[in-house]
Amino acid sequence: MSILKLAIQKKGRLSEKSIELINECAISFPNSTGKLVAKCYDFPMEILFLRDDDIPDYVQDGVADIGIVGENVAVESDKNVDDILKMGFGKCRLSLAVPRSFQYNSIQDLQGKSIATSYPKILKNYLDKHNIQAEIHVISGSVEIAPSIGLADAICDIVSTGSTLLSNGLKEVEQIFHSEAIIIGNKNLSEDKKVILDDFLFRLNAVRKAKKNKYILLNAPNASLDKIIQILPGIKSPTVLPLAENGWSSVHSVITEKDFWQIIQQLKEAGAEGILVMPIEQMID
Ligand code: ATP
Ligand code: ZN
Numbered sequence: 001m002s003i004l005k006l007a008i009q010k011k012g013r014l015s016e017k018s019i020e021l022i023n024e025c026a027i028s029f030p031n032s033t034g035k036l037v038a039k040c041y042d043f044p045m046e047i048l049f050l051r052d053d054d055i056p057d058y059v060q061d062g063v064a065d066i067g068i069v070g071e072n073v074a075v076e077s078d079k080n081v082d083d084i085l086k087m088g089f090g091k092c093r094l095s096l097a098v099p100r101s102f103q104y105n106s107i108q109d110l111q112g113k114s115i116a117t118s119y120p121k122i123l124k125n126y127l128d129k130h131n132i133q134a135e136i137h138v139i140s141g142s143v144e145i146a147p148s149i150g151l152a153d154a155i156c157d158i159v160s161t162g163s164t165l166l167s168n169g170l171k172e173v174e175q176i177f178h179s180e181a182i183i184i185g186n187k188n189l190s191e192d193k194k195v196i197l198d199d200f201l202f203r204l205n206a207v208r209k210a211k212k213n214k215y216i217l218l219n220a221p222n223a224s225l226d227k228i229i230q231i232l233p234g235i236k237s238p239t240v241l242p243l244a245e246n247g248w249s250s251v252h253s254v255i256t257e258k259d260f261w262q263i264i265q266q267l268k269e270a271g272a273e274g275i276l277v278m279p280i281e282q283m284i285d
Contacts, residue, residue, distance in 0.1 A: 002192035003044050004200065007064035010049035014181050017089045018068045022047070024281075025203035044196050055184070056081060062186050065193055071179040072158065076119050081184040085201060088208065090181035094119055095159045096174040099147050102154070104173045110134050110154055116146035117156035119177075126176045144168040203282075210280040213254050217276040222247050224271035231266045233259075254280070 008018040022029075029038040029047055038047045048064050055067040056077035070090055074081070096115070098104050107130045114135040117123050127134055137152050144164055146152040156176065159165060165172055189197065220228050225240065228251060232238050238253035251272075255263055260277075267275060 001044060002190060002196060003046050004193050004196040005046045005048055005064045007048040007050050007055045007058055007067035009052040012052060014052065014068060014070065014090050024207045059184050059186050065189055066183055066185045066197060068181055068183055071182050072119065072177060074182060074184050076121050078121055080187060082187055084183040084185045087181040092158050092160045092179050093175045094122060094156060094177040095172045096154055096156050096176060097165050097170040097172045098154045100169050100171050107132055107174060113153040115154045115156055116143050116152035118143055119156060122177050123156045144170060206282040206284050210283040212257050213280055213283060214257060215278040215280050216253050216255050218251050218267060218272040219243060219274040220249055220251055220272050222249055225249060227270045228267060228272055231263060231270060
């Protein structure tokens with residue numbers, strides 16, 4: 001019996017969300033503190049807890065079959081792995097930043113300058129594309145202090161809110177790469193493992209689709225039904241059931257989170273009452 005080995009970040013920004021998604025797929029494993037590997041109880045999968053930077057390497061070599069890692073790490077590592085699925089969390093960007101006093105107009109202003117980064121490959125690629133020759137200083141942590149200690153004229157680092165840049169007297173001038181967590185996979189998975197992976201991806205998709213949708217129930221006077229049904233997009237047409245009270249119906253449907261509040265408002269205006277909105281656990285087409 002095959003087991004699919006999934007590598008996730010042991011401790012860091014992607015750990016909690018990765019574990020949460022696995023659990024929501026009805027896959028559970030013993031509490032992992034301090035352990036390197038955990039075997040799942042109810043699914044043929046083993047979880048490997050690693051430093052994120054090691055994950056692409058391990059997936060390429062087959063120590064792990066698949067892994068959840070930031071696209072920034074996957075692309076920078078330049079390993080020979082498959083990109084399987086974008087996960088929709090861990091969003092951030094890789095940006096160029098310069099001291100606030102730097103008169104920056106365009107990327108041309110970095111011609112011949114020195115730039116500190118932990119992402120030399122992604123940076124080089126971007127600079128080459130814009131015909132910029134710059135000296136790249138590779139440093140592994142606290143990149144944002146490089147300009148103030150005179151190590152570099154600019155930096156290229158991960159930004160999410162920009163507050164770290166601000167507190168180091170820097171301004172963001174170019175966004176060069178947008179990243180989120182992705183699943184990467186080994187290129188030579190056995191047929192058995194592919195079957196397990198498909199099952200896992202099927203569950204993941206159902207969970208993620210469900211998260212984006214809500215189940216909605218409401219009561220409506222029959223005279224308003226047509227109008228209310230028009231407002232509800234749903235996956236098909238809504239279910240309409242008669243209420244015990246004459247002249248009233250109960251309407252059930254699924255709506256997306258995106259236009260949620262707008263739809264609720266319209267429903268109220270159209271005469272809907274007793275609106276209930278519920279989370280959906282899984283959604284299977
Ligand atoms: P490890 O100890 O595993 O090497 P790390 O310190 O390299 O961890 P984290 O800071 O936990 O990594 O970030 C993991 C990933 O989270 C990043 O590679 C990136 O894809 C994503 N991420 C999302 N938002 C941010 C952010 N604000 N800063 C840094 N990374 C972020
Ligand atoms: Zn790391």
